[in-house]
Amino acid sequence: MTDKVHLGHRARKRFGQNFLCDEMIIDKIVTAIDPKPEDNLVEIGPGLGAITEPVSELSGHLTVVELDKDLAQRLTEHPFLGPKLTVHQGDAMKFDFSSLIKADRNKLKVFGNLPYNISTPLLFHLFEFADNIEHMHFMLQKEVVKRMVAGPGSKTFGRLSVMTQYYCNAMPVIEVPPECFKPAPKVDSAVIRLIPKKPEQRTAKSTKILNTVCLEAFNQRRKTLRNSLANLLTADELTSIGIDITLRAESLSLQQFIDIANWIYDNKQ
Numbered sequence: 683m684t685d686k687v688h689l690g691h692r693a694r695k696r697f698g699q700n701f702l703c704d705e706m707i708i709d710k711i712v713t714a715i716d717p718k719p720e721d722n723l724v725e726i727g728p729g730l731g732a733i734t735e736p737v738s739e740l741s742g743h744l745t746v747v748e749l750d751k752d753l754a755q756r757l758t759e760h761p762f763l764g765p766k767l768t769v770h771q772g773d774a775m776k777f778d779f780s781s782l783i784k785a786d787r788n789k790l791k792v793f794g795n796l797p798y799n800i801s802t803p804l805l806f807h808l809f810e811f812a813d814n815i816e817h818m819h820f821m822l823q824k825e826v827v828k829r830m831v832a833g834p835g836s837k838t839f840g841r842l843s844v845m846t847q848y849y850c851n852a853m854p855v856i857e858v859p860p861e862c863f864k865p866a867p868k869v870d871s872a873v874i875r876l877i878p879k880k881p882e883q884r885t886a887k888s889t890k891i892l893n894t895v896c897l898e899a900f901n902q903r904r905k906t907l908r909n910s911l912a913n914l915l916t917a918d919e920l921t922s923i924g925i926d927i928t929l930r931a932e933s934l935s936l937q938q939f940i941d942i943a944n945w946i947y948d949n950k951q
């Protein structure tokens with residue numbers, strides 16, 4: 683039970699609270715973020731400030747978005763940290779990250795040890811702001827990181843892989859065992875670096891359609907594309923785009939997913 687109380691705060695499971703307590707890992711994360719005074723830094727879920735504090739020492743200022751009212755208040759009132767922070771108490775999944783871009787401010791550098799229970803929808807929300815973001819560093823479940831970086835042919839290649847790689851160049855940077863957190867999660871963790879691609883590299887005419895194609899294709903991943911995509915296109919239509927209808931979703935490249943989505947956009951809208 684005592685494991686659940688860290689720095690006088692009882693961890694709330696519903697907010698996905700697992701606080702980092704390993705100085706070496708914190709150091710590695712801060713080195714990966716490489717904070718500078720001119721940076722427009724944003725942390726999601728600062729919690730008790732494990733990463734916030736060393737980042738603020740290097741940057742002088744950062745914005746934080748924290749859902750837990752007690753933790754947000756604790757940070758605001760913190761004698762040393764408080765003055766260096768702009769604290770937004772609220773849900774990062776509803777936060778308009780573009781509101782932090784001001785004429786005199788650089789693109790955002792976003793980071794956080796994310797609440798694992800909402801990490802996928804939160805990542806999708808952040809992808810919407812790809813044009814406002816320079817880079818992101820997130821601690822996630824190692825399984826999620828594996829899925830994000832998986833390529834065609836891999837068992838973990840799925841919608842999260844396609845959508846992550848559509849928006850960003852993604853690379854795992856640090857592996858983190860459970861004992862580096864209080865309380866310790868039941869799973870291994872890893873930090874991923876995400877660098878949004880330039881708008882001209884993101885050639886889907888509708889990301890909504892791209893997402894739908896992924897949902898349909900991977901929903902029944904053991905089926906061939908002729909069957910799994912039957913709700914969206916006929917076998918002839920798929921063949922006309924150059925897709926082998928006897929393949930499964932896990933064999934398609936990112937570009938082929940984009941080609942299918944753009945064909946639907948051009949012909950079925």
Ligand SMILES: C[S@@+](CC[C@H](N)C(=O)[O-])C[C@H]1O[C@@H](n2cnc3c(N)ncnc32)[C@H](O)[C@@H]1O
Binds near residue numbers: 698699726732
């Ligand atoms: C895994 S903890 C990380 C805390 C701290 N950054 C650390 O590394 O020790 C996740 C943090 O995200 C906060 N959180 C949970 N859901 C959130 C949401 N929807 N929006 C913003 N913050 C959230 C939690 O309250 C908690 O502080």
